[in-house]
Amino acid sequence: MLRLIGTVLLILLSYLLQTSVLGMLPFIQTTPNLLLVITFSIGLLRGKEEGMITGAFCGLFLDLMSGGYLGFYGLIYMYIGFMCGLLYQHIDVDIPLVPIVLCFVCQALYHFYIFIFRFLLRGRLGIGAYLNNIILPELVLTTVIGIFLYGAVMLLNGVLEDYEKRSALKFV
Amino acid sequence: MKRKLKIFLKIKYILMILTIVMLGLVVVTYSMGGSIYSYKNMLSSAISPIRNSIQGIRDFFTGISERNADREELLAEVEALQAENEELRQQISDFSSEKYELNELRDLLNLAQSYSEYSTVGATVIAKNTGNWFYEFTIDKGSEDGIELDMNVLARGGLAGIVTDVGKNYSIVTSIIADDMNVSAVSSTGRDSCIVSGDLELLDEGYIRLMYLPGDASVGEYERIITSTTSSKYLPGILIGYAFNITMDSNELTQSGYLIPAVDFAHLEHVVVIQKTKTSMLQEE
Numbered sequence: 537m538l539r540l541i542g543t544v545l546l547i548l549l550s551y552l553l554q555t556s557v558l559g560m561l562p563f564i565q566t567t568p569n570l571l572l573v574i575t576f577s578i579g580l581l582r583g584k585e586e587g588m589i590t591g592a593f594c595g596l597f598l599d600l601m602s603g604g605y606l607g608f609y610g611l612i613y614m615y616i617g618f619m620c621g622l623l624y625q626h627i628d629v630d631i632p633l634v635p636i637v638l639c640f641v642c643q644a645l646y647h648f649y650i651f652i653f654r655f656l657l658r659g660r661l662g663i664g665a666y667l668n669n670i671i672l673p674e675l676v677l678t679t680v681i682g683i684f685l686y687g688a689v690m691l692l693n694g695v696l697e698d699y700e701k702r703s704a705l706k707f708v
Numbered sequence: 709m710k711r712k713l714k715i716f717l718k719i720k721y722i723l724m725i726l727t728i729v730m731l732g733l734v735v736v737t738y739s740m741g742g743s744i745y746s747y748k749n750m751l752s753s754a755i756s757p758i759r760n761s762i763q764g765i766r767d768f769f770t771g772i773s774e775r776n777a778d779r780e781e782l783l784a785e786v787e788a789l790q791a792e793n794e795e796l797r798q799q800i801s802d803f804s805s806e807k808y809e810l811n812e813l814r815d816l817l818n819l820a821q822s823y824s825e826y827s828t829v830g831a832t833v834i835a836k837n838t839g840n841w842f843y844e845f846t847i848d849k850g851s852e853d854g855i856e857l858d859m860n861v862l863a864r865g866g867l868a869g870i871v872t873d874v875g876k877n878y879s880i881v882t883s884i885i886a887d888d889m890n891v892s893a894v895s896s897t898g899r900d901s902c903i904v905s906g907d908l909e910l911l912d913e914g915y916i917r918l919m920y921l922p923g924d925a926s927v928g929e930y931e932r933i934i935t936s937t938t939s940s941k942y943l944p945g946i947l948i949g950y951a952f953n954i955t956m957d958s959n960e961l962t963q964s965g966y967l968i969p970a971v972d973f974a975h976l977e978h979v980v981v982i983q984k985t986k987t988s989m990l991q992e993e
Contacts, residue, residue: 552755552759552762555759555835555836555837555846556758556759556762556763556834557762557766559835560766560833560834560835560836565974566840567836567840584719585719585722588719588722588723588726592726592730601755601837602837602842602844602880605733605734605737605738606733606734606736606737607729607732607733607734607737610733611727611731614723614726614727614730618723647841650841654887655908660887660908660909662908662909665908665909665910665912666908666909668912669908669909669911669912670840670841673840
C-alpha cells in the first residue's frame, strides 16, 4: 500500500517538475523526460510486472494531460517498463553505467517510436534535423538528470523494502 | 519450473490485453476527434492549482531578484521609461485621431471589425507539455473564464496558436509552429492567399514554412502575412509573421518560402485569448 502511494506520488512530482519547472526555465531549451527515467528504474529494480504497470500508468497519465490520442504514450512507456523488467535480477543495479546505458537506449526507443508514428507516416523525413534539434539535447539532459533520479528511486526502493521486511516480520 | 512458466505466460497475457486496450483507445480517440475531451477534465483540473502555485513561487523568486537589482540601474530605467511614455502618449493622440478616421471609413465600407475590438482575456503559460516533439503549452484559464475550443491565442500582437483542449481551470494551446499545424493566410498588401505550415526541421533557425503562394503573386521581402478570411478556425486579420526568401517552385505554378513568426515562442509567458471563435462569428452573420 505504502509502495503504491509512494510510486504515484513520485510520478506526480516528476511530472510537475518536468512540465511546470524544468520545462519553463528560460535558459534550458529542452525538457528532460523524467517519467521515462522512473519507468525504467522501477522496471529494473522491481521486475517486469511492476515496470509494465508503472509504464502504462505514466504513459496514460501523459496522454490524459496532453491533447494527443489516448494510449499513444501509454503503449511505448508500457513496453519500455516491461523490457527493462526483463533485466531484473540479471544485471547488477549498483553499477553506475547501467542507468546511463539504459536511459540512452530507452530514450532512443521512445524517440524512434514518435518519429515513425507521428512524423514518418506524414511524410516528414528530416531525421537529421530532428536528431540535432530535439533528440540529442533531450537525450543528454535526461541522462544527466536521470542518474540522480535513478539514485533517488533506488534509495526510496531500499527504504520501502526495509519497511516491508519489518512489517512482514512483525506479522509472523 | 512449471510455476515460473505459468507466471511468465500470465504476464504475457496481461501485456497483450493492455496493448489491445491501448490500441483501441488510440483508434477511438482518433476517430472521435476533439469531442471526448471532457474525460480528461477531472485529473487535469486537480493538477492545475498545483501548477498555479508553482508559477506563484517562481514569480516570487523572480520578484526578489528584481528587487535586489542595482539602484542606479533602476533610476536610469525609470528615466528611459518616462521618455518612452511621453513618446507613446504622443503616438496615442496621433492614433486616436487616425482610429476615428478608420472607423468612419470602415462604416462606409461596411467592413467587419478588426480583431482588436473582440473581447479578450489574458492568461499565463503554466506548463510546457509532453516532451519536445510537440509544441503545446498549458494556460491558467479554462471554461470557467469563458474559454472555448478553437479560440485563437495571441502573444505580443501576433498569432501564437489555437486552443485544442479546455478544462475547468486550464486549457491546452497548440502553437502554430507545431509540425502538424497549417494556417491559411494572405499577404497584407496584395491579398495573395497562401498556407503557413509549422516545420520542426526549420524551427531551430527560428522560422517556419510558407507555401502555395500563387505564381503570379508578388510578395515583398519581410512583408506582413496575416490570417485569411477563408480560414475555418482563425479569425481574419491577425498578424502571423513576416515572409522572406520567396522563390518560384519547380512546378512554375506556385511559390514558397519562409516566414518569421511574430511571436517569440522560446520565451512565451503571457498570452491573450480572443473570446470569439470563427464558427460563432459565422453563425452571427
